[in-house]
Amino acid sequence: MSRPLLETRALAAGYGDFQALYGIDFHVDEGEAVAIIGANGAGKTTFLRTLAGPLRPTAGTIRYAGAAVGAWPAHRLAAAGLALVPEGRRLFPSLSVEENLLMGAYAGRPGPWTLARVFDLFPILQEFRHRSGTDLSGGQQQMVALGRALMANPRLLLCDEISLGLAPVVVHTIYQTLPRIRAEGISVVLVEQDMGQALKVADRVLCFQEGRVALEGAPDQLTREQISQAYFGV
Amino acid sequence: MSEWINTLLQGLLLGGLYAMFAAGLSLSFGVMRMINIAHGDMIVFAGYAAIAVVAPLQLSPWLAFAVVVPALALLGYLAQRFVFNRTLGDDVLRPLLLTFGLSIVIQNALLEVFSADVRRLDVGALGTAHWSLGGDVAVGVLPVIVMATAVAAIAALQWLFRRTRTGRAFRATSDDPGTASLMGVDRQHVYALAMAVASAMVALAGIFLVMRTTISPTDGPARLLYSFEAVIIGGLGSLWGTLAGGVILGVAQAIGSKLDPGWGVLAGHLAFLAVLMFRPQGLFPKTRDR
Numbered sequence: 001m002s003r004p005l006l007e008t009r010a011l012a013a014g015y016g017d018f019q020a021l022y023g024i025d026f027h028v029d030e031g032e033a034v035a036i037i038g039a040n041g042a043g044k045t046t047f048l049r050t051l052a053g054p055l056r057p058t059a060g061t062i063r064y065a066g067a068a069v070g071a072w073p074a075h076r077l078a079a080a081g082l083a084l085v086p087e088g089r090r091l092f093p094s095l096s097v098e099e100n101l102l103m104g105a106y107a108g109r110p111g112p113w114t115l116a117r118v119f120d121l122f123p124i125l126q127e128f129r130h131r132s133g134t135d136l137s138g139g140q141q142q143m144v145a146l147g148r149a150l151m152a153n154p155r156l157l158l159c160d161e162i163s164l165g166l167a168p169v170v171v172h173t174i175y176q177t178l179p180r181i182r183a184e185g186i187s188v189v190l191v192e193q194d195m196g197q198a199l200k201v202a203d204r205v206l207c208f209q210e211g212r213v214a215l216e217g218a219p220d221q222l223t224r225e226q227i228s229q230a231y232f233g234v
Numbered sequence: 235m236s237e238w239i240n241t242l243l244q245g246l247l248l249g250g251l252y253a254m255f256a257a258g259l260s261l262s263f264g265v266m267r268m269i270n271i272a273h274g275d276m277i278v279f280a281g282y283a284a285i286a287v288v289a290p291l292q293l294s295p296w297l298a299f300a301v302v303v304p305a306l307a308l309l310g311y312l313a314q315r316f317v318f319n320r321t322l323g324d325d326v327l328r329p330l331l332l333t334f335g336l337s338i339v340i341q342n343a344l345l346e347v348f349s350a351d352v353r354r355l356d357v358g359a360l361g362t363a364h365w366s367l368g369g370d371v372a373v374g375v376l377p378v379i380v381m382a383t384a385v386a387a388i389a390a391l392q393w394l395f396r397r398t399r400t401g402r403a404f405r406a407t408s409d410d411p412g413t414a415s416l417m418g419v420d421r422q423h424v425y426a427l428a429m430a431v432a433s434a435m436v437a438l439a440g441i442f443l444v445m446r447t448t449i450s451p452t453d454g455p456a457r458l459l460y461s462f463e464a465v466i467i468g469g470l471g472s473l474w475g476t477l478a479g480g481v482i483l484g485v486a487q488a489i490g491s492k493l494d495p496g497w498g499v500l501a502g503h504l505a506f507l508a509v510l511m512f513r514p515q516g517l518f519p520k521t522r523d524r
Contacts, residue, residue: 054412078418090413092406103406106399107418152417 004063005030005156005187006051006082011060013050020046022211023060028156033178033188035198035219038208039231044191045087047208048158051189052084053077065155079107083154087161089145091133098129100144104151111153112184118147121177139170146174156187163194171197195227209233236370238492243373245488249464249481250381251446254439255457256464256476257388258432264471265404265428266314266322271333274458275340276433280306280440281449282344285353295357295445303437310433315426322425337454344451352448355441380442384480387438388473394431395473404428456499463506469516478517482509 004027011024020043028034036044049055051062053074062070069077083104091100101118119126122143128136133144142162149157163171175197182188192198199205199219207215207230215222215230259273270276283305284298321328363375395401407414407424415421443449443457460483468479483502490501509516 052416054415073420074412074415075418075420078416084416086413086416090410092409092413094405094409095402099402099405102399103402103414103417103419106403148417 003029005032006062006064008051008063009061011047011050011062012058013046013055014058015046015055019058020211021050024211024213026206026213028187028189031182031185031187032204033182033190033202035190035192035195035202035205036208037192037195037198037205037227037231038214040193041210042208043211044208045160046211048084048160048189048191052082052158075107078152079109081109081153081155082158083149083152083156084158085145085149085160085162087164089138089141091141091144091148093132093134095133096130097125097133097136097144100133101125101147101151104148105153107152109153113150113153115151118150121150121180122147139166139174142166142170142174146177150181154186156189157181158189158191160191161193162190163192163197175201195231207231239371241488241492242485243371244377245485246481247373247377247381247484248488249477249484250377250384251439251442251480252460252464252483253384253477253480254380254387254435254442255461256468256480257391257473258435258439259458259461260465260468260470260473260476261391261428261432261435263465265408266318266329266425267326267408268318268322268329269326269333270432271330271458272336272340272454273333273436273461274456275337275344275454276306276436277440277443277457277461278449278451278454279340279344280437281355281444282348282353282451283437284441284444285348285355288355295355295441298355298441299438302441303434306437306440307430307434310436311426311430314429315422318429319422319425337458341451341454348451350450350452352450353444354448355444357445361445376445380446383438383442384477387435388477391431391435392473400424400427460502463502466516467506467509469519472516472518475516475518 007027008024012019012021014020024047036047038044046055050057053072057070061068064082065080092103095103098115101115124140125143125147128140133141136144146162162174178188178201190198190202202219205217205219205222206213207227209230210233214233215226255277259270262268262270280302283302287301288295288298318329318332321332357376360376364372365375366372395404403414403419403424406417407419407421411421464479464483465476466479467482468475468477482505486505487498487502491498
């Protein structure tokens with residue numbers, strides 16, 4: 001019997017006067033992979049940023065590993081094993097690839113992920129380890145961003161649009177690594193606009209529409225029609 | 235001829251002191267993006283602190299380092315953690331105003347406690363000791379010690395920034411504080427650590443300042459100006475550039491003073507303006523805009 005690693009109840013969040021999320025009930029179990037899809041502006045990124053700490057919820061609760069964490073700052077959540085691969089990758093421009101990866105391990109959580117294992121997962125990064133992260137291609141930068149999050153040895157990995165702006169072959173390469181990542185028992189939440197990849201790897205999928213959960217279910221039990229209706233709100 | 239060589243050597247060694255002035259300022263700007271207007275007054279404060287530690291019991295002046303450097307580092311940590319951090323944010327004016335006020339507070343407190351008389355730290359025979367380099371060329375022992383300390387301190391800072399976990403956190407936080415916090419970096423603590431390191435540099439600089447020359451409570455703003463000039467000449471974000479900036483400023487001042495005793499400071503400003511005109515990014519810029 002799996003239990004929720006992270007759970008939100010009636011979660012609301014936004015920016016100033018603008019409310020972006022309305023009463024989100026969500027959970028991800030130990031070892032589970034959940035995909036969140038939805039159109040631009042549906043609140044997916046806001047949701048991840050609220051879970052990871054940069055944004056505070058305006059209402060509702062977040063429980064992670066048994067603790068109420070809604071008021072925790074980002075650095076404390078990171079130390080507790082919650083890692084976010086942020087939208088747009090956000091590599092540190094004055095750090096080399098290797099130093100970016102080492103920043104991921106800043107909190108010093110023990111676990112299977114080391115520099116050697118990340119280089120094993122993405123061999124190209126080893127070659128570029130002393131380059132500045134911003135000298136790399138978009139796909140390679142995304143590998144650094146993902147590797148950096150893994151270096152934290154997280155229990156829960158949140159990925160914000162890791163396929164955004166990348167060539168399909170690169171997206172494929174990155175998604176191919178997910179089973180190896182999940183094999184360590186890490187729970188994963190994937191936010192995607194491109195639902196094809198997300199539906200293939202996820203155990204469960206949620207579709208956000210205008211800050212609300214419009215649809216939820218296992219990928220093989222949802223029809224194309226249901227998804228497109230939830231996605232576009234027709 | 236040897237007179238000019240002596241002048242250049244003096245300027246060069248004075249640059250070591252200016253480099254230490256500048257390194258602390260560069261650090262707080264580099265990591266926190268905070269311009270510390272009270273930086274010069276903190277240097278002068280450290281100088282007076284050294285006098286207060288050593289003078290009453292006629293202790294060895296070197297003892298000042300053991301006491302004042304850690305004390306200022308601690309003070310810097312606490313000031314950043316509990317005061318300066320509260321002013322950091324989108325509004326760049328708030329830390330400026332706060333440190334501007336702090337500058338006035340430090341000057342008046344020093345005036346109240348130490349009076350307006352000029353003071354120095356007595357280093358005994360070391361103050362006039364020199365090594366002869368043949369002919370009439372000689373260098374003072376104390377200025378050489380100051381320069382050697384400056385080089386060692388900057389090398390240590392460089393090592394801290396490039397090779398340690400804390401140094402990586404400094405650079406990452408400087409690049410992107412929000413993303414750094416996602417890695418587990420507690421920004422408040424990292425900023426306070428950076429200010430502690432900067433304050434230790436300030437303490438070193440302040441103690442050497444009162445060993446080399448006399449100070450009065452209102453000398454801070456001029457030291458701040460030299461610090462700024464050395465940082466800008468060297469290029470923002472580059473520690474070795476800061477040393478080069480300090481040396482260029484020191485040499486310019488020494489040459490100016492040699493031509494006319496009143497021209498020293500002016501010549502330093504002119505060298506600074508020349509760099510601004512022909513290479514506004516400084517000689518070895520490292521910092522990227524964000």
